[in-house]
Amino acid sequence: MVLIQLTGLSGSGKSTIAFAVRALLQKEGHAVEVIDGDTYRKHLCPDLGFSKQDRNENIRRLGFVAERMTANGVIAIIAAINPYEEIRQEISNYGNHVKTVWINCDLKTLIDRDTKQLYKRALLPDGHPEKINNLTGVSDPFEMPDNADLIIDTHKRSEEECVKQLYNYIMHQLPG
Numbered sequence: 001m002v003l004i005q006l007t008g009l010s011g012s013g014k015s016t017i018a019f020a021v022r023a024l025l026q027k028e029g030h031a032v033e034v035i036d037g038d039t040y041r042k043h044l045c046p047d048l049g050f051s052k053q054d055r056n057e058n059i060r061r062l063g064f065v066a067e068r069m070t071a072n073g074v075i076a077i078i079a080a081i082n083p084y085e086e087i088r089q090e091i092s093n094y095g096n097h098v099k100t101v102w103i104n105c106d107l108k109t110l111i112d113r114d115t116k117q118l119y120k121r122a123l124l125p126d127g128h129p130e131k132i133n134n135l136t137g138v139s140d141p142f143e144m145p146d147n148a149d150l151i152i153d154t155h156k157r158s159e160e161e162c163v164k165q166l167y168n169y170i171m172h173q174l175p176g
């Protein structure tokens, strides 16, 4: 039983790494679900915004789904920003099969990547109609994990290396 809760800023590489790892695990015959924050928000959590309370409720729901999956033999990877230590700890309390993986990336690299143009919008002057006021890491908190089981530095390593790092880590957790 393996449940991976990723945590990391928007654009750090959570989805990229999670889906690539899923493909590798599937090749080995494993059942895997990536519980992607962006996607699940649309379907399971459309009522939630980005306040601390809503983000924690979002993770609580994703954690519940992930736990049901792992109980039925699926490797679940939660790929959400998951910015608060308290709720990460709550998910970890499901048991030793839950591992917290910090997809770390420095802000300078994220601003350079800015695949969704969110950082550009967060850095707009106050009052601009397109400004985002609560972007994690810029104008909303990201609590660094106190005791992550694994840290992947995507600003220092290639995509391929990062994928391998998570893949190897999960393989190591699997029985036999």
Ligand SMILES: Nc1ncnc2c1ncn2[C@@H]1O[C@H](COP(=O)(O)OS(=O)(=O)O)[C@@H](OP(=O)(O)O)[C@H]1O
Pocket (backbone or CB within 6 Å): 009, 010, 011, 015, 037, 038, 041, 050, 054, 055, 056, 058, 059, 079, 080, 081, 082, 083, 116, 132, 133, 134, 135, 136, 140
């Ligand atoms: N204010 C603000 N802060 C952070 N993210 C924002 C915000 N507004 C919209 N988005 C988009 O929503 C995605 C994050 O959703 P999550 O479910 O992963 O967030 S959380 O775990 O509940 O904090 C996130 O997706 P990723 O880029 O894949 O991380 C963003 O595309």
Ligand SMILES: Nc1ncnc2c1ncn2[C@@H]1O[C@H](COP(=O)(O)OP(=O)(O)O)[C@@H](O)[C@H]1O
Pocket (backbone or CB within 6 Å): 008, 009, 010, 011, 012, 013, 014, 015, 016, 017, 079, 113, 115, 153, 154, 155, 157, 158, 159, 160, 162
């Ligand atoms: N080492 C790396 N690991 C993961 N993604 C990387 C890396 N280097 C560059 N990238 C790029 O960064 C972007 C990360 O986007 P995404 O996976 O959607 O992030 P998130 O899901 O955390 O919001 C992708 O365009 C990816 O190609």
